[in-house]
Amino acid sequence: MSVALCFTHFLWAQTPQLLKVRKHFEDNQHAIINEFVSFLSIPNIAGDSPNIRKNAEFIMSAMSKRGIQNVQLLFPTTTKAVPAVYGEVITPGATQTIIFYAHYDGQPVIPSQWAKGLSPFTPVLTSESLEKGGSIINFPTTTPYDLQNRIYARSASDDKAGVMAIINAYDALVKSGLKPNVNIKFFFEGEEERGSDFLYEILQNYSSLLKSDLWIICDGPVHQSGLKQVVFGVRGDAHVDITVYGSKRPLHSGHYGNWAPSPPMMLAKLLASMKDENGKVTIKGFYDDVIPLTEAEKKALTLVPPVDVQMKKELGFPEQEMKGMSLAEAINLPSLNINGFQSGGVGKNASNVITISATAVLDLRLVAGNDYQKQQKKVIEHIKAQGYYVIDREPTDEERSRYAKIAKVTLSSGYNAQKTQMDLPIAQKVIAAVQSTTNEQVVLMPTAGGSLPLYVFEKYLNAKTISVPIANHDNNQHAENENIRLLNFRNGIETFAALMMMK
C-alpha cells in the first residue's frame, strides 16, 4: 500500500461531527482555557516530586469530571515519585483499543532568561508570537478568543497542551452527543523530560490494563509548514556530560595567565575536535549502525513540503549546520548538540579569573540502528583519543598530579530510537482520520527529530506507537518563552476527536 494514499481527502472537515466538536469548543472556550491556565500554573519540572504529584491530581480531577472511568495513578515498582495518570472509556461493540499518551512534566526553567513580563508558571496571553511583535493582553472573559493568540508558560506546548487536548476531545464528543468508535485509554506520563527512567516499570506492572492495538502519542510540534503531521518514529536520546579541570582553586588571570591551564580553552579544543567545518561529527564510527530508510520512507520524505528556505529566514541564519542537507534529511541521522557550555561568568558576572573547570552537556540523538550506550562509548573513546584521562567522578590529588588532561564524563541512561512501519493497516487508519479533519495535505514523517522513549512500549508491551503532534512549530519548547498558539490547541482537540471516532 502506497503511503501516497493518505492524500485522499475524507473531508470530515465538512461533516456534522466536526462542526459539533468545533461548536463545543466555541461555546466553552473560556472554561476550557481557564482550566488549561490553572493547569499551567502548577510548576511541573521533572523531578520536583511534590509539584509533579499536584499536577497528577489536577489531571485526575479533570478526567473524573468528564466521566472518564477507572481514573487512577499508575506507579513504578521502585519509586512513588513519578506516577502516570490513567483513565479509560469502554465503548460497547468496539473492536479496537487506542491509548492516548501525553506527558505532564516539563523541562527545567531559568526564569531570568524569559522575556519581560513572562514567568514560567504564571501563564500570560499574547496577541501573537512575541518574536513577531505580539504583546501581552488580558485573557478575555466574555468575548471570544482570537485563535492567533498564544499562551506563554512552561509546558504550554510540551506537553500539557497534549493532556488537555486529549481529555477535551473526549469531552467534546460526549457533550455533543457523539460517540467514540474505539475503546479509549488515557495515559499521561510524569517523567518524560528527565528520560522516562521508570516508565518500563509502569508498563510491566500494568500490562493487562494497558493492552491496546495502538498508542497515539501526542508530543512535539506539527510540521513547520503549518500542516498537520503523522509521525511514525522518534529519535533516541542520550547525554554525555563532560567536565575538564585546571587548577584546584580559581586563580587571578594576571598572576597566572599563560602558565596555569585554562579549562574553557581545553574544553573548547576538545569540543571543536568533535565536528568538522561542514557540521559532520568527526567522532570515529558516529554514523555507523544506522539502518537505511525503506523505499516507503524515502518516498514520504520526497513529499514533505520543503521548509528549509522559510525556516532559515524565520530563524535568522543563511546556512544550515550540515552543509548540503535538508532539515527532513538531517533528522534521519544521529546528531551531537552542545546543550550547554559553562565556565566562569560572562557579562556582569565576569571576573579576571582562570577558572577551575569547564563543563559541557552533550545531547546525542539516535536513529534506528543506533544503540545509545554504544553511541556514548564512541564519544568517550574520542575524548581519550584527544589525550584525556577519563573518569566518572572528581579527580583525586594523585590523578591531578599525574594527568595534564582529565575529563569527568557522566552518562545519562538514555534510550534508543523507535519506528512503526507506515504501511500497516492501523497506520493507514490513523492517517485517514487525521486527514479527515483538514482539506490540506497531512505530512507523513518516517521519524521526528525529537525523542520519546517509545521503544519501551514495543519492548515491554509489544505495542505499536504513532505520533500525532499538535503544537505550533515555533513554540520554544524546552527553552525560555515556551508557548502554544490557540489555533493549534483547538485543532488538536478536533484531531483527537477524529481519532476517537476512527473505525
Add this chain to the structure above:
Amino acid sequence: MSVALCFTHFLWAQTPQLLKVRKHFEDNQHAIINEFVSFLSIPNIAGDSPNIRKNAEFIMSAMSKRGIQNVQLLFPTTTKAVPAVYGEVITPGATQTIIFYAHYDGQPVIPSQWAKGLSPFTPVLTSESLEKGGSIINFPTTTPYDLQNRIYARSASDDKAGVMAIINAYDALVKSGLKPNVNIKFFFEGEEERGSDFLYEILQNYSSLLKSDLWIICDGPVHQSGLKQVVFGVRGDAHVDITVYGSKRPLHSGHYGNWAPSPPMMLAKLLASMKDENGKVTIKGFYDDVIPLTEAEKKALTLVPPVDVQMKKELGFPEQEMKGMSLAEAINLPSLNINGFQSGGVGKNASNVITISATAVLDLRLVAGNDYQKQQKKVIEHIKAQGYYVIDREPTDEERSRYAKIAKVTLSSGYNAQKTQMDLPIAQKVIAAVQSTTNEQVVLMPTAGGSLPLYVFEKYLNAKTISVPIANHDNNQHAENENIRLLNFRNGIETFAALMMMK
C-alpha cells in the same frame, strides 16, 4: 648599582621600632580586626555607587580617628560615583613625599559559588585555608588570634587589606611614640576593579595635592614562596567580549539538531583557533611589540626562588599551559585568558536546546611595549580571518540573512603596562626598607603578573610607582572564597611602617 644590593640585611627586624609596631598590633588586635571585619561587611562591587560611597565614608572616618589630616574625597570631573579617599601627614623636616595607594572596590561576586558557610559580605574566620582543611571558627574576643587564621570575604585581600594595613601602620607608629621620616599621603581608589576609567581625571584635578617622590602601591600577593616582594611593574589589561549567533530563537535539539547552527560549537572552534597545543597564542603578531627585559631585570629573574614545582603540586596540575616556561618568565609575556564562557545551562539548568548565542570574555594582559588597543585589534583581525562578520552590537535581520558567522565583539577601555627601573636611588631605598623588616630574602620582580593602571601616574603626574604587596598568594583574589591570612595582614602593617620611616 646591582639589584643584588637588596640582599644586604638591615635587620630592622631586631630593632626597637619593629618590636614596638608589633606590640601595638598584639595589644590592639581585637579592635584592629573588628574594624577590618566591619569594613569587609560593606558590599563594594565596583560600580555599585551607593555602597562604594559607604566604603569611602568608612575609610574617611577611620583615617580621621587616627589624626590623619586633610581627609577628603577626590572626585573625577565627569562623575561623582567613584571618589578616591585622600588624607595626609606632613612630617616636619621631611624631604621626601610618599603616597600610599590601595583600592577599596572589589570584583563581582557569584555567592552561590562560595563554599558552604561563606558569603561574600559576611566575613568569617577560619582556622586555616579551607583548601588545606581549615574550618570556620568564632572570632576570639579576648584570647589572641592565631596568625594562621584567615578571614574570608570579598576584598579581604584585594584590596581592603591594603587600605587597613596602611592606615594601621601609621597608627602603630604614632601610638608607639615613633615618627615617620617622610611626608605621607594616602590615596584609596574606588574603581580599580572595573578598569580605573576615571582615575586620570582625579590625578588631573588634584595634581598639586598629589605631588610626590613615589607612589607605593599595595595590591596583589607576596611571592608564592611566602617571601615578601617588591614589584617594579604591572601588566596592562584589556578585555574582548565575543558573542556568536545561531537561530534567533532557542530550538529543540531533537527537531533541529544537525541542521541549526550551534553557537557553542562555533565559539569553541573560534577560541580553539587562538592557541596551539603548547599554550602559545596563535593570533598573528600577538607577541610583537614586546620590549625585551634589561640585564638588571634578567638578573633579578634568576634570583626569584623557583616555585613552579611547589605551585603545580599545590594547585593540582602537572603541566603548565605554556610548555617549557617558568611562571616568572610567563608573566613577562602578553597573555590571553578565557575569563568566562557561557551558552545554555549545565547541571540542573541543562535543557535539550540549541542555544541562540554563545559568549566568551577574553582577558588580555599586556607587557611593556604593548599598546592595548593594538592588542585588541589583533584579536578582531583573527576573528575576521576565521570567516566572521564582526560588529559591535546585536545583528540585524538583514545581517543574519547574509552572514553565516557573525560575532559581536565589544572592547573594554583597558590600559597599558608600566615599569619603574629597579636601579633608581628611590627604588633602592624601598628595597632596603622592606628588607629591613625580615631576615629572609626579599624577592624583586621586574613586573607582576597582575595589572593596575599605573601608567596613568606616569602619564598625568610624571610620577614613579613601586608595588609592595602583602596578601598571601593563595588568597582566591577575584574569585569565590577570597581570603587573607592574618600573618600577612600583620606583616603588611610592619612593612608599611618601615616604609613610612624610610630616610
